[in-house]
Amino acid sequence: MGSKVLKLYYMMHQRRNPQNKTREFWGNFGDELSPLVVTYITGCDVRWARVRDADLMAIGSILDSLALTKVAHFWTRYRWRKTPLAIWGTGVMRETFDYPANNLNVLALRGPMSAARLHLKETNVYGDPGLFASELVPHSPKIYQLGIVPHISERTYEVTKQFCAAFPKALIIDVRKHPIDVLKDISSCDMILSSSLHGLVVADSYSIPNAWVRFSDKVLGSGFKFQDYAAGIGRPHMIAHRPEDIPKEPHALENFLKAPYQAIDVAGSNRALAQKLKNWM
Structure with a gap:
């Protein structure tokens, strides 16, 4: 049956x-x-x-x-x-x-x-x-210092490549890949910058420090969905960073992301x- x-x-x-x-x-x-x-x-x-x-x-x-x-x-x-x-x-x-x-x-x-x-x-x-991402795919070995998850509408933007120049161990993650492969890519990173909501959600699932970045104005909506998600998990107002506001030096970026990061009760x-x-x- x-x-x-x-x-x-x-x-x-x-x-x-x-x-x-x-x-x-x-x-x-x-x-x-x-x-x-x-x-x-x-x-x-x-x-x-x-x-x-x-x-x-x-x-x-x-x-x-x-x-x-x-x-x-x-x-x-x-x-x-x-x-x-x-x-x-x-x-x-x-x-x-x-x-x-x-x-x-x-x-x-x-x-x-x-x-x-x-x-x-x-x-x-x-x-x-x-x-549930971290239940679908176990944590991958850490390979990359930084993962960049552009929204599907921003995948060709040159601004995302600037981070690869600043961080030798950086990965631009293509959200058009099979979702399991995207989860593996995200979980292999120490830190995540994303203009995709689910880039941030998946990073939270793996307890990876992350930040919302507006690489352009092409992503639909005013940011409502990001604030809605944050409120749903008990976080304060989510800040939309511009690329120029993000530190381009590894140690500075680590402090920028990890110091304010609040892990959530994913299991609960x-x-x-x-x-x-x-x-x-």
Whole structure:
């Protein structure tokens, strides 16, 4: 008898291949962590589904899909679904999002700011399921002094390469790689600079000192998702650093990152998240 099929919505982009005219689907490692984590916890046969057909939403700033997608809005808001769409560790991208959680089964959210945008006064469990990274892939041997995780929209920016010139043992991590390989790359670094939220979440999972850096203005949103994540794990306001503010000398960078870094209770957060999902199953 096969595993139970669980239909999961997560962000998948599509583009047309100009050579063979076929459609290609791709995500980045934060999006593609979602099915890996859900499979790890539930043991289900997890399959991608459209919002209107899905059982569950998990990793990603994808709650906006409920308002941006007319079909999704129709199916969820007006109760054409037989069972409510379950929300687990998901978050909102923009502070302008406004969607009362009618006919949604909210198991957990990324943070309290997302809860407010859903008109929820209280949610018992907050946290990003990307924190399960260190359970999916054990800690790798440390190879690099510094890992740089540019958002997928910034992967070609020259400014990220400046850090490689300053740090001989630096690695620019390509978020288009298989998510397991990205986790291995991040865990092999002593420190992480990232413009990708999940670069920071995964670094936290491995207790690696990290900082949010704005390499450009191309990343969508005003930083809402970063502050939401920080609030969800009990951290104060998260600072968005500009590249020019980051020390380019190894010892200075170590002091810059490690002195203020607050490790979080990853095991406790993950236990609470996992229990919510298992109870729903």
